C-alpha cells in the first residue's frame with residue numbers, strides 16, 4: 381500500500397480494460413494501477429506506458445508482483461478459474477470479470493476459495509450498476525406494477541468479427557466460447573437480482589448466420605421462476621444494431637418497458653388505456669454504449685468504483701457475487717437443455733443459499 385492506496389494489476393487488456401483503468405484513475409485517492417498484463421507484448425507495453433504501470437506478459441508474474449495487492453482479471457473465459465485461484469492462493473484481493481467461470485462447478489470452486497481466503501472478492505457484473513435496471517429495481521420495490529407475472533429480456537450484440545477469427549477463444553466451446561455463457565451470465569443475474577430464482581427452463585440455441593465456428597449465435601431460454609412468473613430470455617451475437625439490452629416486465633397492475641436503443645429508455649404503463657405511459661426521467665437516453673456517457677461505460681465505471689470503495693472501506697460491494705455464481709448454474713442448465721433437444725430442466729432444488 382502506498383499512501384493508503386491499494387496497488388492494482390489488470391490482466392487481459394481487451395476492449396473493457398480501458399474502462400476499468402479509467403475507473404481506477406478516477407479513484408486515484410484510494411487505488412493505483414501499478415501493473416498490467418497481456419499475452420501480446422505490444423498491447424501490454426503501450427497500455428503500461430499510457431497508464432504509468434509495469435508491463436507483464438505472464439499473469440502469474442504480474443500477480444506475484446509485490447506491488448499488486450488486488451488483481452483485476454479481464455481474461456478469456458477458459459483462463460478464469462486458473463487465474464482466479466492463482467490470485468487467491470497468492471493472498472491477494474480479486475475482481476473477476478463475468479462469467480465467473482465457464483461452468484457452475486468451477487464458478488462455485490472460485491467462490492468457495494475466495495470465501496476461505498478471507499480476501500476481498502467481487503464478480504464484475506456490470507448489470508447491477510446499469511442506471512435503467514437500478515431505477516426498475518426501485519419501481520418494483522415500490523410496487524409500481526404490482527406482482528410480476530411475465531418477464532422478457534433481450535441482449536443484442538455483434539460478435540461477428542471475433543466469431544470469424546480462426547483460433548479466437550470465442551469461436552470454441554472448450555475455450556469458453558458460447559453466446560448463452562457470455563450473455564446469459566448477465567440476463568440470468570438480472571432475473572435473479574430483480575425477481576428471484578429459476579424453477580425450470582427449456583432452451584434453444586441456433587446458428588443463423590453462416591460463420592465457420594461451432595458457436596450458437598442466437599438463443600432463447602424460457603421457463604418459470606420460483607415466484608410463478610414466466611420468463612423468456614433472447615440472445616443474439618449477430619445483431620446489426622448497437623450493443624443494447626431490453627427488458628419487459630408485465631405485472632398485475634402495470635408494465636415496464638426498457639430498451640437502451642430507445643428514448644425514453646424506461647417507460648411505465650398503468651393499464652390498457654394508458655397509451656402514453658410515464659417516462660422514467662432519471663434514466664438518461666444514451667445510445668452510444670461504449671464511449672464516455674454511454675450506459676454501458678457508466679455501468680462499468682460504477683462497478684469498478686464500487687470494488688475500489690468496498691476494498692478501501694472494508695465493506696461489502698453492492699453486488700452479491702453469489703448471484704453471479706447462481707447465474708452460471710442457470711447457464712449450465714440452459715446448455716443441458718440445448719444439447720438434449722430442448723428438454724425441460726428442473727432447477728427447483730438449487731437455491732442461492734446453497735452457494736456457500
Ligand SMILES: NC(=O)c1ccc[n+]([C@@H]2O[C@H](COP(=O)([O-])OP(=O)(O)OC[C@H]3O[C@@H](n4cnc5c(N)ncnc54)[C@H](O)[C@@H]3O)[C@@H](O)[C@H]2O)c1
Nearest residue numbers: 392393394395396417418419420454455456477478479506
Ligand atoms: N461486463 C461486460 O459488459 C464485458 C464486456 C466485454 C468483456 N467482458 C468480459 O471480459 C473478459 C475478456 O473479454 P474481452 O472481450 O476483453 O476479450 P478479448 O479477447 O477482447 O481480450 C482478452 C485479452 O486477454 C489477452 N490474453 C489472452 N490470453 C492471455 C494470457 N494467458 N495472459 C494475459 N493476457 C491474455 C488477449 O491478448 C486480449 O488482449 C471476459 O470475461 C468477458 O466476458 C465483459
